[in-house]
Amino acid sequence: MSFDILARLGAQVAALPPRSDYLDLTTTTLGKRKWLRFGQWNVKTLFQIGKLAQAGHNLEKFNLDFLAVSEVRWNQCGQIVTSNGHLMLYSGMPNEEDVHQYGVGILINRRFRQSVMTYRFINECIMTVRFKGSARNLSVTQCYAPTEDAETEIKEAFYDTLNTILAEVPKRDLVLLMGDFNAQVGENNEDIEHVMGRHGVGRMTENGELLVECCGLNKLKIGGTLFPHKKCHKVTWVSPDSHTENQIDHICVSAKWSNALADVRVKRSADIGSDHHLLVGHLRLTTKKVPKKKTNPRKKFEIAKLKSDAQRTTFSNTLRENLANTNPDYNNIQQAWGEFKNAVLKTCEDKLGMAKNRKQDFISPNTWSVIESRSEAKNETNAATTIHDKIQAKQRYSILDKRVKREIRNDKREHLNSLASQAEAAAAVYNMKDLYTITKRIANTNRSRNVPVKDKNGVLLTNVEDQLKRWREHFQEVLNLRRDGIVIPPTRATRSLPIRTSPPSRKEITDAIKSLKNGKAAGIDSITGEVLKADVNLSTDALLPLLTAISEKGEFLDGWNGGKVL
Helix, strand or coil, X not given: CXXXXXXXXXXXXXXXXXXXXXXXXXXXXXXXXXXXXXXXXXXXXXXXXXXXXXXXXXXXXXXXXXXXXXXXXXXXXXEEECCCCCEEEEECCCCCCCCCCCCEEEEECHHHHHHEEEEEECCCCEEEEEECECCCCEEEEEEECCCCCXXXXXXXXXXXXXXXHHHCCCCCCEEEEEEECCCCCCCCCCCCCCCCCCCCCCCCCHHHHHHHHHHHHCCEEEHHHCCCCCHHHCCCEECCCCCCXXXXXXXXXXXXXXXXXXXXXXXCCCCCCCCECEEEEEEECCECCCCCCCCCCCCCECHHHHHCHHHHHHHHHHHHHHHHCCCCCCCCHHHHHHHHHHHHHHHHHHHHCECCCCCCCCCCHHHHHHHHHHHHHHHHHHHCCCHHHHHHHHHHHHHHHHHHHHHHHHHHHHHHHHHHHHHHHHHHCCCHHHHHHHHHHHHCXXXXXXXXXXXCCCCECCCHHHHHHHHHHHHHHHHCCCCCCCCCCCCCCCCCCCCCCCCXXXXXXXXXXXXXXXXXXXXXXXXCHHHHHCCHHHHHHHHHHHHHHHHHHCCCCHHHHCXXXX
């Protein structure tokens, strides 16, 4: 490679913007000179307490838009939203009782979530995610390939499946193939210049030949071999004795658009207790968020404040003032209802406030400081120049790694003890709602997994619109019975029942408000039963003329003919 090419590549890498200049992809459409930052990492396992939180911490630390991970070791497939709002898509062994091994996943930054179009869970070693782009879409395939010692039949079956999946990618998409391929491709690119560059590490192995063959068949380039870096910034795996270093994790990109790949290098400071390094890539790509249907989101208020007598009195007084300032026209029931609803919602926002998301990690600040100390020990290991210093640094790292696991287990135990105390306190005052919620959290039965539904042919549906369509088909088949050939016997004449059709009385409205159950989700108007029961007489006085006008006119309000499925 000539000096001019090296200088041009160096200037291109130096032109990368600082982390603070990366834009929020959910609100901004990126142009040609904007950067997409992503990573590939074999984390060894996420089937340990606190590992997912550590992965999310590194996602934010290195300002990644998404992080592809190998050896997740979670069974089945689905999605999880973390406490920080990141989206974890994962694909593992098919059955929950299977051994926790293999598994792949993609952790998507909360600012990039709205760009997800579809995703497919192939098996425990392959999954795909497709992101929306302005000019072209981005198709990401995450893999965990068999090791070098695996049988040839297993390797061939893996690459046959991978080639089939890559062949199904739309032709206009920019393709990213990422994962731990357990493959060394070396630095000799003679006769395969269209697949790789000259900046690999070591010598090509059998797995490397399979990867090169796969990339050649699907017109991909191995990104880690295209950019000149020090060896320490190219190797992705280090043996426990630190004597062996290999480049076995790879990021491959469509050969036609390989110029959009600006850099691929290792970030050795990233730490999650794995013997693999984080591999980070930079890509120029025009992406945008997927448009969503316009909806009227339901507001959730801090209803628990109404349990206090003082707060309830203040709320009632403010609501009485806001209702006094309204000017309802009962000849126009839509306007009258709007005046009432706006007054109630305004009072809720001012006096109760919006409900806060209390979901947070149980890891204590002290444990996070130990995790940072472990990361510093890893940096000392990377910077050691003598064998003696490297051995001492690795011993310190091993000690801190054990301490991190111990501290996380202690934090989990304290968290569960705290929940048990809260459950006991709720049971003492017969607060069954909180008791039931806390019990589910302790039993870990409310883990937010969302496994895609299947169509009639057993194919997974990963598009939200396709899932909703399938649910509608299901309920139509279940609830709408066919009456072909069924003879309906004639019904005998019955006398009409004495049903009163006059407007509801004040007592009926009061009884109806008092009968509302607590702890139930609000409808599309965001008004809960607790809000109306805060001052039953005030609510009755406001609703009586409105319901009387509705009864006399025989009209329905616009919001009364719909609902929300939770």
